[in-house]
Structure formats: C-alpha cells, structure tokens
Amino acid sequence: MRCHRATPSLFAASRKFAQTAWLRTGIWAVALALAPGAGAALRPDNLRCDYQANPLALQSANPRLSWTLKSSSGSERGLRQDAFQILAASRPEWLSPGKADLWDSARTPSAETAQVRYAGKPLRASQQVWWTVRCWDQKRRVSEWARPAAWTVGLTEGDWNARWIQAPESAHPPGALPLFRREFNLARPVRRALVYVCGLGSYELLLNGQRVGDAELDPGWTDYRQRCLYSAYDITGSLRPGTNALGVMLGNGMYNVTGGRYAKFTGSFGPPTLALQLRLEFADGTAAELGTDHTWETSAGPITFSCIYGGEDYDARLEQPGWAEPGFAAEGWRPALPAAGPGGQRVAQSAPPVKVMRTFQPVAVTEPRPGIFVYDLGQNFAGRPALSVRGPAGATVKLLPGELLTPDGLVDQSASGRPVWFAYTLRGGGLERWHPRFSYYGFRYVQVEGAAPDDHRPPNPSLPVVLRLEGQFIHSSAAKTGQFECSNTLVNRIHALILAAIDSNLQSVLTDCPHREKLGWLEVSHLLGRAIMFNYDVAALYRKICADMADAQLESGLVPSIAPEYTVFQGGFRDSPEWGSACILNPWLLFEFYGDATTLEESYETMRRYAGYLGSRSNQRLLAHGLGDWCDVGPAAPGESQLTTKGLTATAIYHEDLVILARVAARLGRPAEAEAWRALAAEVRQAFNTRFFPAGESQYDRGSQTANAMPLVLGLTPAARTNAVLERLAAAVRANQNRVTAGDVGFRFLVEALRAGGRSDVVFDLVTQRSGPGYARQLEKGATALAETWDAGRQSRNHCMLGHAEEWFYTGLAGINPDAAGPGFRRFVLAPQPVGDLTWVKARYASMSGDLESSWKIEAGRFQLEATIPPNTAATIWIPAGRVDAVREGSGPAAKAPGVVWLKSTGAASAFAVGAGHYSFSAPWSAGVSP
Numbered sequence: 001m002r003c004h005r006a007t008p009s010l011f012a013a014s015r016k017f018a019q020t021a022w023l024r025t026g027i028w029a030v031a032l033a034l035a036p037g038a039g040a041a042l043r044p045d046n047l048r049c050d051y052q053a054n055p056l057a058l059q060s061a062n063p064r065l066s067w068t069l070k071s072s073s074g075s076e077r078g079l080r081q082d083a084f085q086i087l088a089a090s091r092p093e094w095l096s097p098g099k100a101d102l103w104d105s106a107r108t109p110s111a112e113t114a115q116v117r118y119a120g121k122p123l124r125a126s127q128q129v130w131w132t133v134r135c136w137d138q139k140r141r142v143s144e145w146a147r148p149a150a151w152t153v154g155l156t157e158g159d160w161n162a163r164w165i166q167a168p169e170s171a172h173p174p175g176a177l178p179l180f181r182r183e184f185n186l187a188r189p190v191r192r193a194l195v196y197v198c199g200l201g202s203y204e205l206l207l208n209g210q211r212v213g214d215a216e217l218d219p220g221w222t223d224y225r226q227r228c229l230y231s232a233y234d235i236t237g238s239l240r241p242g243t244n245a246l247g248v249m250l251g252n253g254m255y256n257v258t259g260g261r262y263a264k265f266t267g268s269f270g271p272p273t274l275a276l277q278l279r280l281e282f283a284d285g286t287a288a289e290l291g292t293d294h295t296w297e298t299s300a301g302p303i304t305f306s307c308i309y310g311g312e313d314y315d316a317r318l319e320q321p322g323w324a325e326p327g328f329a330a331e332g333w334r335p336a337l338p339a340a341g342p343g344g345q346r347v348a349q350s351a352p353p354v355k356v357m358r359t360f361q362p363v364a365v366t367e368p369r370p371g372i373f374v375y376d377l378g379q380n381f382a383g384r385p386a387l388s389v390r391g392p393a394g395a396t397v398k399l400l401p402g403e404l405l406t407p408d409g410l411v412d413q414s415a416s417g418r419p420v421w422f423a424y425t426l427r428g429g430g431l432e433r434w435h436p437r438f439s440y441y442g443f444r445y446v447q448v449e450g451a452a453p454d455d456h457r458p459p460n461p462s463l464p465v466v467l468r469l470e471g472q473f474i475h476s477s478a479a480k481t482g483q484f485e486c487s488n489t490l491v492n493r494i495h496a497l498i499l500a501a502i503d504s505n506l507q508s509v510l511t512d513c514p515h516r517e518k519l520g521w522l523e524v525s526h527l528l529g530r531a532i533m534f535n536y537d538v539a540a541l542y543r544k545i546c547a548d549m550a551d552a553q554l555e556s557g558l559v560p561s562i563a564p565e566y567t568v569f570q571g572g573f574r575d576s577p578e579w580g581s582a583c584i585l586n587p588w589l590l591f592e593f594y595g596d597a598t599t600l601e602e603s604y605e606t607m608r609r610y611a612g613y614l615g616s617r618s619n620q621r622l623l624a625h626g627l628g629d630w631c632d633v634g635p636a637a638p639g640e641s642q643l644t645t646k647g648l649t650a651t652a653i654y655h656e657d658l659v660i661l662a663r664v665a666a667r668l669g670r671p672a673e674a675e676a677w678r679a680l681a682a683e684v685r686q687a688f689n690t691r692f693f694p695a696g697e698s699q700y701d702r703g704s705q706t707a708n709a710m711p712l713v714l715g716l717t718p719a720a721r722t723n724a725v726l727e728r729l730a731a732a733v734r735a736n737q738n739r740v741t742a743g744d745v746g747f748r749f750l751v752e753a754l755r756a757g758g759r760s761d762v763v764f765d766l767v768t769q770r771s772g773p774g775y776a777r778q779l780e781k782g783a784t785a786l787a788e789t790w791d792a793g794r795q796s797r798n799h800c801m802l803g804h805a806e807e808w809f810y811t812g813l814a815g816i817n818p819d820a821a822g823p824g825f826r827r828f829v830l831a832p833q834p835v836g837d838l839t840w841v842k843a844r845y846a847s848m849s850g851d852l853e854s855s856w857k858i859e860a861g862r863f864q865l866e867a868t869i870p871p872n873t874a875a876t877i878w879i880p881a882g883r884v885d886a887v888r889e890g891s892g893p894a895a896k897a898p899g900v901v902w903l904k905s906t907g908a909a910s911a912f913a914v915g916a917g918h919y920s921f922s923a924p925w926s927a928g929v930s931p
Contacts, residue, residue, distance in 0.1 A: 041141035042069045042079055042871055044113075044133050047149035050350060051539045051594075056194060057154035057232035057348035061123065064598065066114040067133055067146060068850040069871035077899035077917030079871040083109045083136040088120050092130045092148050102129060107136070113872055114595050114824050114848050125159040126194060126279050128152045154232065154348035155196055155277070162196075162277040162291025164341035165298075169271070171334045172300030175260070177438070179301040180248045180274055180336060183326055184290055186241055189283040193239055195246070197276045198230035198346055200269070201253020201308070202438045205276075206324035207238050208245055215353035216474050217438065220508030220544060221254045221520075223564040224269045224342035226551040229349035240326075247324025248274055251438025252306050254518075254566060255342075261310030262417040264517050265567035269342045297333040299323070303437070308518065311420045312436040316427035317393060351541040352477040354507055356383075360471040365453055368409030371463075373448045373456075377471040380444040380785040380798050382504035382514030385422060386435040386472050389451060391464025393428025397451040399469075401443030403515070403797040411447040415794050417516040426464055440474055442504060442514035442798040444784065476506040481846040482535040484809045487839045490768050494775040495809055501786035501800035502532055509564070510545065513788070513796045519562045520548065522582035523630075524801050527748045529589045531806035534816070534845055539594045542586055546599055549583040550606045557613030559583045559606070561627075572640065576626030577650040577657075578745045583610050584657045588664065594848045595824025600664050611661055614654050615680075621687035623650035629706045631789055631802075632743030633773055638789045641743065643704040648692050649745050652710040655684045659715065685716055693717075698724040703732065706746025709753035726757040738765040739772035740790060748804035755812040758908070760833035763812060767805045768836065775805065814843030814854040815878070822874070824848040830867055831878035831909075832856050834925075849873050863925040871916040878909045881923035887912075888922050 044067040047053070050060055065086065071079050087095050088103035097104060103120025110116075113135075123129060132148045167178035195212070197205055198219055205212040212233050219229035250272035252258065259266040278290040302318040305311075322328045363378035385399050399422040402411035413420060420441055424434045451464040459465070484495055505511040509520035510532075525545055532538055545563070552563040561569065561579035568574060587603040590596040617623060628641025628649050636642055641649065658681035665674035692700045692707070698721065701707035708729040711717045717725050729750075733739075742750045754763045770776040773790035781792045786803050788796040810816050815832030818825060825847035832841065832854060840857035850870025857864050869875050879887050879894070884905045889897035894912060901913040912921075 041072070041143050042081060042135050042137050043072060043143050044068070044135055044146040045070050047131070047133065047146055049131075049149065049151040051537070052151075052350060054150050055350070056152045056234055057196065057230070058151045059154045059348040059350070061153070062118045063151060064115045064117055065131065065133070066116065066848070069113060069135065070850070071871050071916070078138075078915035080138050080916065081111050081113060081135045081872045082138045082140065083107050084112075084116075084133055085135075086116065086131060086133045088118065088129050088131040090127075090129070095130055095132050095145070095148055111872060115597065123153045125153055125155050128192070152194070152232070155230075155346065157345050160275065160277060160291070160346060161289050162275045163293050164273050164275050164339040165292045165294075165296055165336040166271050166273045166339040167298040168334055168337050171298055173304070175258075175305045176300040177252070177303040177306055178250055178272060178298050179320075179323060180250070180292075180296050180298050181245060181324060181328070181330065181333070182290070182292075182296045183243055183245045184278070185243050186239060186280075190236060190239055190280055191283045192281040193234070193236045194232055194279045195235055195276065196230050196232050196279070197248070197274075198228050199248055199250050199274045199276075200224060200228060200272060200342065201255030202251035203274065204249045204437055205233070206247040206249075207235050208240060209247075209322065209325040210238065212238070214355055216356060217253065217354050217440070217508070219349050220351055221564060222344065222548060223551045224255060224344045226344045227347050227547065228342060228344040230275070230346050231349050231353070243326040245324055245326045245328065246276070246278065248276065249301055249303075249437070250274060251303070253308055253438060254564075257308060257566070259310070260305060260307055262420050263307060263309040264417070264519065267566060270339070273339050273341060275341065275346065292336070294335050294338055296336040297330050298336045299330070299333045306438045308439055309417060309420070310439070311422045311441070312439040313423040313425075314434060314436070315425040316432060316434070317425060319427065351508065351544045352479070354474055355477040356472045356474050357477065357503070358473040359386075360473065362469065366409055371449070371452070372410070373453060373466075374405070374409060374411060375446045375448065375469050377444055377446065378784070379471070380442065380500065380504075380783070381471060381473040382440060382442050382475060382507070382798070383471055383473045384436045384440050385446050386433070386470050387424060387466065388431065388433050388468035389424070389426065389464050389466055390431055391426050391428070391451065392462070393426055395450065395464045396423055396425045397464055397466070398423045398449040400447040400449070401441045402445050402447070403443055404794070405445060411445050415516070415796055416442060416513070420515070431467065435472060440514065442796075443471075446471070473503070475503045476508070476536070476538075476541060478506065478536040478538050478541060480535065481533075481537050482810065483842070483844045484814065486813060486841040488768070488837060490776060491809070491838075493779055494767065494805060497775060497779065497783060498531070498786050498800065498803035498806045499535065500784060501798055501803060502528070502535065502806070504785060504798050505800045506532070506536065506538075506541075508544070509548065510541075512801065513799050515798070516796060519566070520545070520564065521562050521579065522549065522559075523561075523576075523579045523744060526582045526585035526589060527745065528800060528803055528806075529586065530593075530811070531803060533589065533593045534807065534810045537846070539590060539596065542590050543596075543599055546583070546586055546590070546603050549586075550603065553583070553606055553609065557609035557616075559610050572625060572627040577614055577623055577653050578626060578628075580610060581653045581657050583607060584660055588660045591823050592818050592820070593824065595826070597667060601668060604664060604668060607661055607664065611657050611677075614657065618654070621684045622647055622691055623654050626650045629704075629742065629746040630744040632704070632706065632746065633739075633741040633790055638743075638795070643702065643741055644706045644746065645692070645701050648701050648707055649710060651684065651688050652714050652716060655681055655688060655716060656714050658684060688716055689718065698728045700725070703728070704746070705729065705733065705740070705742040705750045708732070709742070709746060709749040712753040713749045713756065726753065726759070729753060730759050730762045733762050733766055737771050738762070738769040740766055740774055744801045747802060748807070751804050751808045755808055755833070758833070760808070760812045761835045763805075763808055764836040764838075767808075810843055810845065813838065813841045816843060816845055816852065816854050819876070825852065825873060827874050828852070829876045829878070830854050830865075832865060832880075834858060834863065834880065858925050861925055862922050865919075865921040867914075867919045867921070869914055869916050869919070874913065874915050876903065877912045877914055877919070877921065879912070879921050879923050880909050882907045882909065884910045886923050890920050894921060
C-alpha cells in the first residue's frame with residue numbers, strides 16, 4: 001500500500017499563498033536584502049532585438065531590446081540589476097558615451113532586461129544600428145559593456161522599388177516551375193549589399209551560381225492577401241568586381257495548390273510570383289538599388305510538377321547549367337511580366353526559418369516485391385528524401401514516402417494522404433544528387449521504384465543505382481531552450497516521442513500533421529503552448545501565429561479553427577471555441593513566458609471582438625457548439641467529443657477567455673473594461689456551475705476526466721468543493737486502471753489539475769501505464785513520433801496534439817513554473833514533485849530572464865535539490881518536507897542560509913524565497929513514499 005503525501009495544492013495552499021504580502025512585496029525585497037555582500041558584478045549577454053540576434057530586416061521603427069545577465073562569481077547570491085545604459089550608433093566604433101550618435105539612454109534606474117524600447121533618433125529603411133548595454137547591480141557596481149550587436153531596419157511597403165513579376169503563361173509547360181535571372185555590373189567597391197526577397201509560394205535564391213542562405217520553404221505561410229513575408233540576406237562577401245548574376249527558382253507552396261495528386265484542398269492566389277530588391281551601399285557613401293521588373297528574364301526550370309501536398313518531379317535533362325551565373329547565354333529566355341501581386345503588404349519575416357535540422361540514415365532496406373525496395377529511416381519525421389544515384393539518362397527513380405507499411409511490407413499512405421511521391425529523372429553521365437525543394441511529407445519509410453541499391457545482386461545495368469538515400473528532417477530553426485532527463489527510461493522515451501512530433505509540426509505555422517493536412521489548427525498552439533515554450537524559443541513564431549489569427553478573423557468576430565484559413569471548413573471544424581480562443585490565450589502565453597506586453601496591446605482588438613462573437617453565440621451565458629474534447633477515448637471511433645458535453649469545454653474556455661481579457665484590459669490601462677470582463681466572467685461561472693455541477697455532487701457533467709479537470713484548472717469550481725472534485729477525479733483515474741480517456745482538449749487540463757492539486761503520483765501512473773491506450777502503448781506499437789490517437793491506430797502517426805505530458809515533465813517533475821507576479825520568468829516557482837520510481841530529474845530552461853535549473857535526486861535517504869536562479873530574478877522553492885527544521889541548504893539549516901527566507905510550511909512541504917544564485921537544498925526522504 002502506497003502512502004500519499006501531497007505536495008501543496010496549488011488550488012488551496014499555493015493559490016492562497018499567492019495572495020499574501022510575501023509574494024506581492026516580500027520575496028523580492030527580503031530574499032535579496034539578505035544576500036551576502038561580496039562577489040562580482042553582473043555582465044549583460046545574449047543581446048536580442050525583437051527576439052532576434054542581429055536581424056537584417058526589422059519591421060519595427062522602435063524595436064524592443066533585451067539581454068540576459070550573468071555573474072562572474074558563482075558564490076554571490078541575490079544579484080540584481082539596479083540600472084542600465086544603452087548606446088546605439090551608426091558605427092560600432094562610436095559605441096561609447098559621448099560618441100553614440102543615435103541613442104544614449106544614460107544611466108536609467110530600472111530592473112528591466114527585456115522589452116526595452118529603442119528611444120533614439122528616427123531611423124531610415126536599410127539603416128544599420130549597432131548597440132550595446134551595461135548595467136549596475138544593487139551595490140552600484142558597473143559592468144563592462146556587452147559585446148555589440150546590430151540590427152538593420154527593414155522595408156515598409158513604400159520603400160519597395162521592386163515590382164512583382166511572373167513568368168508568361170506560355171513560357172513553360174503546364175505544371176513546370178519558373179526560373180528568373182538578372183545580371184548587374186559592379187564598377188565600384190561595395191561596402192554593404194543587402195538583398196530583400198519575397199518569392200511566392202516558395203523560392204530558392206542564387207548569387208553567381210551559389211545558393212544564398214539555408215532556409216527551406218521560405219517565406220513563411222500567410223494569408224497573402226493580407227501579408228507577404230520577405231527575408232533579407234547580406235551578400236557583401238559573395239559579390240565580385242564586374243558582372244554578377246542573381247537567380248531565383250520559384251515553387252508553388254501554399255500560394256498555389258493546384259492538386260494533381262493528393263491535396264487536402266486546391267486553391268490559388270495566382271501563379272508563382274517574385275519581388276526582389278537589391279540594395280548596394282558603396283564605399284564612397286553612395287547607394288543604388290536594383291529591383292525586379294521587365295528587365296528580368298525567365299524560363300521553365302527542371303521541376304515539372306510540384307505540390308506542397310502531393311510531391312515533386314524533377315527532370316535533370318532540363319537543367320540549364322550556369323543559368324544563375326554571369327555570362328550565361330539565355331537563349332530562349334523571355335522577359336518577365338510585371339504582375340499585380342496578391343495584395344498583401346510586404347512585411348519582414350521575423351520567425352526563425354525552416355531549415356534542414358537533422359539527417360537520418362537507413363537502418364534497414366527490404367525488397368518486399370521484386371524490384372521494389374523499401375528504406376527504413378528509423379524515425380518518423382517531417383521532411384524529404386535526399387538521393388544520390390547513378391544511371392542512364394532518362395531513367396526515372398520514383399520515391400514513395402510513408403509512415404506505415406502494409407502487411408506485405410510496402411509503403412502505406414492510407415492514413416497520411418495519397419497518392420504522394422517524388423520522382424527524379426536522370427541526366428546521365430555520373431553521380432547525381434537530388435532532393436525535392438518545394439514539397440515535404442511526414443514519413444519514416446521510402447519505397448524506391450525504378451532503381452536498386454548499389455549492393456543489390458544481381459545488378460541490372462539498365463536500372464539506376466541508388467548510392468545513398470537519406471532523410472532530411474526540416475522544421476523551424478527556433479533555438480532549443482529546454483532540457484529534460486530523468487531516471488525512468490520509459491519517461492525519457494515518451495519525452496522523445498512527444499518532441500519528435502513537436503519538431504515535425506513546428507513549421508512556419510504550427511501544423512497538426514506534416515502530411516495529410518499541414519494546416520494551422522489552433523487548439524494545439526495554446527493547449528500545447530507551454531510544452532513547446534519550455535523546449536524552444538518560439539516568441540517570434542507565436543507573434544506570427546497571433547498575426548495570422550488577426551488576418552483570419554471575420555467581420556462577425558469569428559476566428560476560424562485554422563489560420564491562415566486557406567480552405568473554409570463547415571460547422572465545428574470552422575467554429576469551435578476551444579480552437580478560436582487561441583487568439584486570446586496565445587498573446588497571454590507570450591506575456592507569461594516572455595513578458596511580451598506589446599502583443600497583448602496589438603491583439604487586444606482581435607481578442608475583444610472574438611469574445612464578443614462568443615457572447616453572441618451564447619444562450620444564458622452558455623455555449624454549446626464546436627468539436628468539444630476531440631479524440632477522447634469513448635465507445636465509438638475517435639472524433640468529436642463522446643464522454644463530455646460539448647458545452648462544458650466550450651463554456652469553460654469562454655470563461656478562461658474572459659478572465660484573461662480582464663487581466664489584459666487592466667494591464668493596458670482600461671479599468672472599466674477590465675471590470676466589465678470580470679463581471680461577465682462571474683456570470684459565465686455561475687451559469688456553468690448551475691448547468692454542469694449538480695447540487696450535492698462532487699463531479700461535473702457526466703464525470704469524465706475532462707469534465708472534472710477543466711473547472712479545477714480554470715477556477716470554475718467553488719473553493720469549498722475543490723478538494724472533493726479533485727479527489728473524485730483522482731479516484732476515477734485510479735478506478736479506470738490509470739488509463740486516459742481525455743482527448744485533445746481535456747488531457748492538458750487533466751494533467752494540470754492533478755499536478756496543481758499535488759497528485760503527480762496519479763499523473764505518473766497515467767503517463768506510464770501499459771494496460772491500455774496511451775504513450776506506452778504507442779511505443780509498443782513501434783511509434784517514433786506521437787500518434788494522432790491514444791491507441792495509435794491506422795490514423796496519422798505524427799500529431800503533437802496529445803503531448804501535454806511534456807509540460808508536466810517541466811512543471812511537475814522538475815517543478816519549474818512561471819509566476820504571474822513576474823512575467824518572463826522574472827519570478828518563478830520551483831516545486832518538484834518526486835513520484836513513482838524516479839530517483840533523479842534534471843531540467844534546464846533558458847528563459848527570457850536567463851538560464852535556470854532544477855535538478856534533484858533521492859540518495860541515501862535524502863531528497864536533494866540543486867537549483868540555479870538567474871541574476872535579476874527571484875523564486876519560491878518548495879521542498880517536500882513538512883517541517884522547516886528538517887530542511888537544510890548547503891551545510892546548515894535552510895531557514896538561516898544566506899539569501900534564503902522561510903515563508904511557510906504545510907503538512908507536506910516547506911516554501912522558501914530566494915534571490916539569484918545557486919542553492920543546494922536537502923531534506924529526509926522515506927523510501928517508497930510518493931508525494
């Protein structure tokens with residue numbers, strides 16, 4: 001029999017504690033005041049401008065500057081920034097007080113290290129700005145200046161001198177993709193050269209025959225009638241004296257979905273189109289610009305078919321060697337046609353581009369039928385095959401990708417969209433390398449037809465020989481911010497399973513799957529948002545998602561369930577509150593994790609209008625439409641909610657929207673609106689409980705996992721009945737053999753309700769159980785990325801929508817939780833919950849405010865926690881020991897340790913306030929007792 005020792009319930013002890021004067025005023029002041037006095041000063045590092053490092057095209061005229069702080073001393077605690085000074089200049093050598101020609105903030109008393117607005121001289125398009133910062137700590141010790149960083153101002157629509165151009169319809173066969181080229185001459189030395197390019201739907205840019213940059217499927221997908229994203233490249237070092245040549249290959253992307261093979265939808269903004277502007281700044285101080293116009297030449301390229309869904313065909317016999325190099329004889333090339341463009345404003349792309357992030361080699365090759373070979377790459381991923389081949393001219397190698405195999409060993413595309421294939425026709429004459437450029441798929445296996453492996457016996461001289469076939473994993477290049485590992489091998493495998501699906505769907509939109517749909521279904525973005533943010537720096541990507549939702553919003557206020565809305569669905573598939581509410585919840589996530597108040601302000605009108613739309617659809621403050629708890633585990637096949645009334649999930653999310661709107665309005669200085677939102681939320685709460693929480697009951701609706709969890713997490717449950725509902729929920733999970741029944745919407749709330757209620761022991765058993773549908777069952781079935789449904793049936797094998805355990809790995813097992821009192825992790829909570837058979841957990845998170853760490857182990861009868869609190873931050877640390885005198889920090893009692901303030905003890909844990917520094921807590925631990 002296992003004893004349950006609950007860590008403090010965040011519904012009861014922690015929520016009540018958050019209202020005390022300690023958190024409002026005491027943690028920061030007291031913990032830091034008690035810090036020791038000796039040590040080194042702070043050092044600013046990791047300079048960023050609107051979340052980017054040295055951006056070449058920044059759309060904002062007064063960007064937000066951020067940095068993190070490091071200490072050169074590992075022993076001093078409580079270091080914080082007391083003031084900063086920012087310098088901005090036109091040249092790096094002018095970055096000193098008295099010389100900075102753009103901005104000298106002077107010594108500015110402030111603890112802010114993020115979202116500090118540039119307040120210098122007005123800037124012009126393409127202007128480069130160098131900047132640095134130094135800071136003073138609370139003892140007025142001044143740091144060295146940070147290593148300078150830079151940003152370059154981007155172009156507004158009025159700064160573009162380039163026209164949109166297209167290929168004449170008669171210039172290439174149907175389905176073929178166009179090439180564009182332009183030569184230009186350099187007679188003077190160039191100081192700097194920037195090229196701005198927007199190629200729709202996708203492009204590949206070349207200079208003098210060499211590819212520029214390594215982004216894939218650029219630009220990011222948008223509603224092109226609203227916004228067209230462009231990227232900037234510094235090509236100074238690649239220019240030659242005399243004649244140079246620019247070349248662009250265009251792809252269809254999401255801009256021109258023509259079908260022809262599998263396609264989720266067909267629709268077009270027009271034929272592929274290009275806008276490119278080259279800015280040359282010469283050493284003599286003058287400048288010149290070259291833009292796309294009728295002087296550019298175009299021709300059909302070797303890509304004869306391309307669909308973002310259906311695949312791509314390439315005929316190497318149609319290549320024109322040297323077409324993007326100077327001196328190419330462009331015989332048969334035609335003048336490009338000026339075009340109107342899709343209508344959207346050209347806006348600098350700020351989200352990290354999609355790139356080839358990993359490469360997989362085959363782990364096995366089989367021949368299920370004579371002459372048909374299947375390569376197993378060992379991992380399900382989003383990407384493309386890359387082929388090295390040798391063979392006769394005109395021979396075609398056909399590559400069919402897929403996640404699954406049929407019983408006879410062939411690739412099975414039945415659940416991922418079919419038919420899809422990639423085809424390469426050889427030019428002949430030697431080794432040839434190729435990969436698709438403008439299409440990708442989710443797959444593990446590649447079926448090769450028309451060629452044989454180089455070790456195949458007996459060889460067939462008429463067939464091409466595959467010398468190498470590998471898989472290129474393409475996804476967002478967002479920086480990794482989190483690390484998690486523990487002593488339980490199954491938990492680590494689940495962590496990897498979820499991350500594989502997150503990676504695959506982290507594109508320029510957060511897709512639901514990398515094959516069948518590739519659409520930005522919005523519920524995942526907020527329900528899985530914290531899990532994603534713990535692992536990746538997605539601030540800029542989420543700002544783009546917020547802009548996509550604003551672009552998609554209808555006049556009625558409805559935000560469709562997908563954004564960009566490339567195709568219009570019907571019913572709940574277009575209008576489901578759990579999906580559309582991302583337009584309210586995502587800006588708040590950005591504020592919570594990154595301290596981003598700008599997105600709150602920019603999104604407020606979208607948020608307000610959507611809440612108004614939901615109000616118009618309510619009946620006595622209740623909603624009843626949408627998809628509900630999608631893919632919950634019921635008696636029927638997975639789909640719309642089976643176990644939970646749709647109105648419960650819809651109304652619960654509506655209430656959350658109103659609560660968030662009240663907070664946002666208050667932060668934006670709109671007290672009357674804040675009060676109105678609070679009042680409306682109270683009315684919805686009352687109606688919700690009247691409808692779904694019968695008097696005398698301790699469960700909501702029909703008692704499903706989702707029905708009981710959502711009210712707990714979202715503050716809908718009356719305080720006096722919180723514990724009863726929590727215990728009913730935990731007991732129901734136990735009674736169901738710890739099996740999950742919650743779906744896409746509810747599972748996140750199930751995990752969070754149990755964690756926040758101190759029942760991570762239940763979460764652990766729920767996550768690791770092997771007796772029914774769940775993560776372990778998926779692994780047993782051979783999944784290498786998270787499947788669409790809990791039973792890992794013949795549906796998609798690469799959906800991230802059920803990955804909410806990933807958030808718990810950080811917030812529950814490692815205990816890292818944001819604190820609303822200090823957005824951007826200026827303040828946070830460390831409350832690790834050791835459970836199950838775990839003997840250690842290690843987690844790191846590179847937050848907006850610096851690197852923090854929570855690492856614990858159970859050894860020799862003691863629980864030991866190593867915690868790193870970044871400079872300029874403060875934390876509340878909960879140690880699973882009910883008596884404060886049992887807790888030690890370092891070699892002495894924790895309550896008397898330098899920089900540590902004991903706050904309170906419950907029957908299960910003790911809380912301490914700490915400032916910046918490294919801490920070693922320990923307390924007695926009874927073997928076999930789970931908190």
